[in-house]
Amino acid sequence: MDKTRSAGILMPVFSLPGEYGIGSFGKDAEEFIDIVAETGNRVWQVLPMGPTSYGDSPYQSFSSFAINPYYIDLEGLKEEGLLTEEELKEEKEAFLSSSEKIDYGLLYQRRYPLLRKAYERWKAAGGNPDTLLAERRKENLDYCLFMALKDSFEGSAWPDFPKEFRDKEESALKSFLEEHKDEVAYYAFMQWKAESQWKAIQDYAHERGVLIFGDLPIYCAMDSADVWGNRKIFDFSWEGRKFEKEEPEETSENEQEKQDIQSAEEKGYPGFVAGVPPDAFSATGQLWGNPLYDWEEQAKDNYSFWCKRMEYCFSLYDLIRIDHFRGFEAYYAVPFGEETAVNGSWRKGPGIALFDALHRYFQKESLPVIAEDLGVITEEVRELMRKTAYPGMKVLQFAFGGDYENDYLPHMFQDNKSVMYTGTHDNDTLRNWFETLGEEERGKIYRYLSRSQNDWNAMTELLIKEALSATSYLCIIPAGDYLELLSEGRINAPGTDAGNWQWRMKKHAFSPERKKIMRDMLETYGRRTDKR
Template sequence: MHRTRKSGILLHPTSLPGKEGIGTLGRSARQFVDFLHLAGQSVWQVLPLGPTAYGNSPYSCYSAFAGNPLVIDLAALVGDGDLASCDVKGSFHVDWVDFPQVEAHKLPLLERAAGTFFSAADPQRMEEFWHFCDANNWWLQDFALFMALKSRFKGKSWSAWPRDISRREPAALQQYGEDLGPQIGAHKYVQWQFYRQWNDLKSYAGAKGVELFGDIPIFVAHDSADVWANPGLFHLDGAGQPTVVAGVPPDYFSKTGQLWGNPLYRWEEMAAGGYSWWTARLRSSFALYDLVRIDHFRGFEAYWEVPAKEKTAVNGRWVKGPGEALFTALETALGKLPIVAEDLGVITPEVEALRDRFGFAGMKILQFAFGSGPDNDYLPHNHVRNCVVYTGTHDNDTTLGWFDSLKDRERQKVLRYLDCAANNMPWGLVRAAMASVAALAVVPLQDFLELPASARMNVPGTPRGNWSWRFTGEVLTEPLAERVLGLTETFGRLAR
């Protein structure tokens, strides 16, 4: 974790402003980095950046290694000569993402850009492209073929494809690879563009003293290139269907638990292979980010296993995870791991011991701090240095929405602890985060903008209406930057 006190802002790139109907890695991303620098913030936290599947959740992607085509900046492709300026014009919603509309507009343009590139690219750009393909072929070929096959079979899950290709028979892989050559090449071009744009942004942020803080889910989606290409690493039956799936058991918040449906890892097979898949996954993540949060960290110590035919998570069981063996192997291969462990919810002493054994920072959520007495671990006076404190995360309501939802007695309890007036929310909670002993404080942009519940990013357990919030460019004002900078200086979080 950071040796010096720092602070940052949580904002997914899809929420950035711009003319493409969704935030991109182009000009608006650099302007946000400029704002972070002006406000004294040294960390930009994002959600997973993979190509999202049904529901548009960044926690359910077609690949653990690929990037989301929708955040590619089309203006940069115009600059490359792969698109014409007239291609990128469109009419979109300004303050929310209409994913179907954006996909219908953007994906054909990316395919067109790929066609132009392959027919007219100069040798230097073509050499750069092939170098990217060679360096990433270990995941890129499978992903590009997977996506081309999904189009060929009209979006069906890979387990519903013809038997020869769903089982990856060598003759089928060769034949489909030849038949779908142009489509495979287009997907590789798109990934090349994503990575080069992200790396340019990372360099720009680094020059401004801003670190990029990424996020990876512990599990992957069943309908993903990862599972299709590595079926032996997952609990699947002969038809490619999961035999057991992930979730969490019943608790105070849900009588039936949460049934996530992700296929579970065959950890014994991963151990036999030296945890090479996880090593590759984290090596890839550390190339993208300076710091990585792992979602549902407790699953590495023990995870809730539910038979795949169950309709709820009630009839599951706890199964021991790889624990120390995994992270020892990862440290041996990669060195010290810049990881933040998502250790929220009911966490056992064994999970805490695993986190602390490797020096991983935990998380403290201030919106969770006021539901019990003064011993609540999330209250600032109980924080430890090696943690990241948040007002709330992408799964929480905005702080203003949360505060407004409380009963009057609960609101008074919050205000008494923070020693502030109701009209000073959410800044009272922001100030508490900044004042915490935690090495890193992260605040969602919505809280700095004092936005209500309508600006919430995600409501867990609801399949629709999430991930679409955006802000407009005019809100990142100099007075706001000065106010954030003032708090940052006051509480010793100015890293530069």
């Protein structure tokens, strides 16, 4: 992507409207691309699209090399003769109450059995499971096998698999594949359909002049095919892990904790997990729980796992946001078993060596990558940013917490090498954020925008205009901000366990009047690409 001024909209696939409980790769995705194009935007930013596990976070996926089967367009399967009109009618009725909020429990109960019917009809029509499996890339086939194993062991996490499967003994896996080939092929079928439908969405976006901006989590989920299949490149060491409590005497409570931790080590859990220390989002930090990488081991094969992850992402997206970029310079390690991320420590990351390896792999001096450089940013992180030359991020909601030399204030930007946001998927909606601010911070906004309190009702639009006016070459506005939603439009609240990743946009939310306002704003600040 060139550095011509442009703009985009942040909209998760799961938040798209539709009648089947969750957004999909169907007509609603095409209609959203139409909104992006008609308003003069150039970019549609999505969140990670991998299959989600417990907690429903797109940043905790069963695989880095797979697509969430929930996104499969059921209407498309009906057109292929794989589902019936009656089945889709029943599905619509089941999700009548899910038009504005996703019910993941209901999705889990209903969607997989329905997709299984489509798979059985595909086989009955002459589909060959052997051919399907042979055409899967290795990493995606590992995911299919992994999910079939989980089903066989009642959804257990892989450390609780029988030892021969937990440790991927070749003979055990070969026997399992022979006996459960149909189950593995069922997952391969869903991946094939998801990939085919997403490719059609990509093509449609490109026809409309829209680029798709993807998101790559820095870490892999503990219970994932990535970790299960590649344990040697992750840090499972327990060296330096202490069992002692501060109390001098032994108690039944800390004795039980010691036993639980020792059991976790024996099963294969890591001694330290990922997170971030206390910050603006959470007073106790964020305890993600992902395994950390063994960067020394990865360096031995030129970071091939990361090269393959990026290669897969580039098959899905035109440009990629790498989440938690500062973790490549130094990352935060929290002892396994901690309830918060307070008691962690920083460790040295791979630095520029990883990105040199990526550039060699793709044989390119530059890659269409944006670095999420939010959080605790040290001079070492800034130096890594300079070396990679990747654009970073600026978030307007972070701009008013300090003095008027805050790095996120538009007048402080040194050049156009950044991507401007009003907020990210982790922020509150712009309107709700402003309306719940304290008087001091809100006063700074009034002064900065040369406005008075009489502009209260117009403040969302004024703040969006401030973001669009920045020198950043690309400005991304979350759909919920353009729609001026309150807290119901928030996507995720870090540090909380309930109510996240559920927001769905209402059908026809972007009225002709709202789209005209968006076009006019983009034109005013030189970002409207449909006029060039």
